[in-house]
Amino acid sequence: MNSWKNIRDDFPILNQEANGHPLVYLDNAATTQKPRAVIDALSRFYERDNANVHRGLHTLSMRATAGYEGARARVAAFVNAAAPEEIVFTRGTTESINLVAASWGGANLKPGDVILLTEMEHHSNLVPWQLVAKRTGATLRFVPVNGDEGLLDLPSLDRLLTPEVKVFAFTHVSNTLGTINPAAALCARARNAGVVTVVDAAQSIGHMPVDVRAMDCDFLAFSGHKMAGVTGIGALYGRRALLDAMPPWQGGGGMIAHVDFLESRWKPAPERFEAGTPNFGDAVALGAACDYLDGLGRAEIQRHGAALGRRAYEVLSGIPGIRLLGPRGERAALVSFSFADVHAHDVVTFADQDGIALRGGHHCNQPLMKKLGLTGTTRASFFVYNTEKEIEVLAASLRRTVKFFRG
């Protein structure tokens, strides 16, 4: 068990000032900081074990292969997959969803079919489906969001799950609203309708227990860098029977069983979907990130994040003129808000001068922003090292900012 007591000491980057103030890093939904254990695992791999995987017969290559496949098994255990073969390494959530859309979607969708999404999807769980819809003649349909409260209109789901629907792709946690969707219930209803499910777990994977078998999803996509891992690595979980039936989506070395001039045969999953030299160094670091988070306890991480999310909502709701988005009650470790008279980017610039890292804009959620009549919001998002004290620092800074603009 890692210690929560001195947790900030685990993250070297936090020990600095920004613009003369102690750094208050509240942009964790964009990317989390990395603990020393992950940075060390990455250095150790390159200092000791680096060689190309799978093909080499020499010592280092065997060691690197063991590290890479060990990381796959570690990630599989992290999401409780039935086997390591159900984990395909990718560059991150976006590539994972593109893989499903291009490979599964390309092989299974036809004109008249419907792809069901929700109105709260990040562009990365929208645009890949737009692309495959264009290619296959399928159309898109959306589960509505009920306004600023940010909940999915679940009663409409049965009406929307018509026989034409072949796939339902939705986010587990909204990066803009902080909504936690009932993923297991959504998957169960889709399954009853014979619909394949794709869960975007980018915002949940580092913040709560994620169990693909309890959720009973068909695919689950996530990024390493949002769960204390490094950038450039992520994974796609896929139910084995589905992965094995899917065609490759990229060709090259590493994914072939046999190649001739005119035709080739593919390896089984997951190698079939990992053409080219894979990102084994970052995969090893991702395994270390899994160890770190499990060391803290994922249920404990969820409690910590939920408490900060609720606290931020409460504290910020006292700021005159603030419009808070997302559910009032149970929410993820983030808060998103706007002011009618102060633009998000001005808020972010002011906060930065107080050492606070926020994010302002449409959060890759343009259609949702349009629906809510917003051009953007400001978002504060939390991770394991954030404190209630930092929420107070944020609130004080926001109060100064709105006062400045209102004169």
Next chain:
Amino acid sequence: MSSDLTDLYQHVILDHNRRPRNRGRIPTANRVAHGDNPTCGDQCSVFLRLEGDRIADISFDGSGCAISQASASLMTTQVKGKTAAEARALYDHFHDIVTTGREPEEISDVAAFAGVHAFPARIKCATLGWHAFLNALKDDPAPATTENTPD
């Protein structure tokens, strides 16, 4: 409040942000251009009444941060009544101020934008309205986007 920040949000900028000049669509416009910054979602449309070579009337509309809205507002007051060549020279002057931070010798409201220089990420906010204006002047139907214009 840091001095960099108060430089950035000088009185002139705050004033134009709170009370934008020439905002809305002028019905007599014979040139229209739209500018957008896809990175942050800022938008600005410029409506121009060009009579011969002279900017007889101008207005803007849009949404965005204080810098972008104040800059577009100030731009309309600067170029109204000027010839196209004079307006382009004003843009060059403005561009020089925001990218170098050099304040002009003469007293001028555009000097307020010198503070933008200290915040490189915000230079595109300050020039968005100007780019839309220049496109309207050229009668270029393509939207001005910060993705394919140098600052």
